Every structure is written in C-alpha cells, then in structure tokens.
Amino acid sequence: MKLRQLSFIAALLTAAAIAGSGGNPGPTAAPPLDAAVPEVIDLDGLGPVEFGDTEQELARRGVLEPEAPCGPGLAGLDRVSPIFADERLVLLWASPPMRTPEGVTVGTPVSRVRAAYPDATGLSAPAGTYRFDGLLARDGDRAYLFLHDGRTVRKTIAGYAEHARRLFDEGYSPC
Template sequence: MTAAWISGSGAVRPDGTAVVEPAAAVTVVDLDGLADIDFGDTEDELTRRGILRTDIDACGPTLAGHETVSPIFVDDRLVLLWAGEPVRTPEGVAAGTPLAEVRERYPAARHLDAPQGTYRFDGLLARDGDRAYLFLHDGGTVHKVIAGYADWAQRAFDEGHAPC
C-alpha cells in the first residue's frame, strides 16, 4: 500500500502488492515548480527553451508536455502553476484526493472560506516560507492544486482569479 501511495498510482493488485506506474507517467509539482520549469522563470526564457507555447488555441500560454498545467505570469515572471490530474505534489496530493488525506499530509495548512454567494471553492493553503500549495476543494475532495509564490496564491484565492 505504501509503495502505491509513493508511486502516486494508488492502485493495488488483488494480492496486496502495489501497481507501480513508470516514473514518466507521474508529473510532480513542488514548491520550486516542475522538473524543467522554475517559479521566477521569464516568459521569454521558457519560450526560448521551447517550453512555453502560444500557438495552441487555449485561454493563454501553455506548457509543452504539461497539458493539465496552466502557468500564471506576473510582470513576465512565472508565479503560479494551476495543476490538474494527473499532476501531484511530492506528498501525492492531486485533483481527486480526499480532503482528509490532504489534512494528514499538510497538517499546518490553513483553511480558507470562499466568499458567500459565489460558486468558488474553499481552499487549504499549505505555506512554506514564500511558497505555498493552494488546494481548492468542495469540502470533501480536491478539485485543483495550485503551487507557487504564497502571496500570489493567497491573492488568487482572495480575488477569485483563474488561468482563464
């Protein structure tokens, strides 16, 4: 079971052994960014490296090889990554993770209430220095994982911003 959690697959064979996914199948977003993308990188830098794409019909720039991740830039610098399934934190949290598991893995996370009368999700902000994860949830399950600079994650939650 532990190997399944570490691998991020969560799948277990009938004999109780973990089904381990190939490492390439799991994308991890941590508080530095992604394997080939760091918070603070510029749009020009990522475009020059062939990572940032603007030629795809989307609501904004996209990241090559990361179809479920939306970058947020402020003053030409990457400040947040909005990640959908199958992207996970190093602790295994992804869209679809039960909230109870998030609280176990991030016990110091602070609860954030969505404004009354809106259709926005509540949040859990797990801060580590100037970086944080923001987990948007419906009270039972994570719907979106946002990673990046803590102040920008808090601001995105407070103001209701999204990639589109």
C-alpha cells in the same frame, strides 16, 4: 495528436534514418517537456520549469507555447497551466495526473490533505459565490493552494504564496 507532436515524431524518424545511413542529422528538437518531467509538481516548479522563470527564458528554451487556448502554455504539458505576473512564472495550475510530492491531486480527500499538510490554513470562499474553499499550505515564500468542496480537492495550484493567496482572494480561473 497536435501538429507540434507530429512534427517532433517526423523529426525523430528523419534523424533516425539519417543516423542509420551514417549521415550527420544536425541539431534535433528537444524532447517534449512531458517526456522529461515526472508527474510531480513541487514548490520549485515542474522539472525544468521553475517559479521565477521569465516568459522570455521559457520561450527561448522552447518550453513555452505562446498560442495556447488560455494564454501561454507549457509545451507538451496540457495538464499544467502557467500563471505569470510581471512576465515571471508565479503559479502553476495542475490537473491529474499531476500531484504534489505527498501524492495530493484533484480527487484527494480533504482529510488526507490536512494529514499531509497539518499547518495548512483554511480559507473560506465568499458566501453566495460558486467558488471553492481552500487550504493554503505554505513553506516560506511558496505554497500549495488546494481548492476543495469540503470533501475532495477540486483544484491544485502551486507557486509563490503571495500570488496563491491573491488568486484565492480575488477569484480564480485557469483561463
């Protein structure tokens, strides 16, 4: 367990002990993000984390961990990596068990993705690279980008369509 999780558990136990004794526990920490968020990432974001939120807003709300290994991370959600541009959340890079509302996640067959998103645009990785092909499923200014090996989804990314396409065109890495 991470130190933050242990601290949170200790705070809860202390608050419970104080509450049981009739004392005033004072302010308590917010529950970890993963306790309040379903495992569904949609084109608005993920629970209380919405595309367009600033890094400052997310940090103030205690949702952003600035010291994560690959840059800022989401507190309690190591399965999701935020990507920022101009200090605003523009993409979320999601790993299982995170999935779209249609149930698409890493490991989903490409045929099922095409059935769930029939208007998705196929994107071809540059020849001679180790990058995956993609399917870009747009809805207005938002999109899912499913990177795949021709058979199954290997990476799931959600957010602003412009940034998803740029990520695909320029190369990608969650770190």
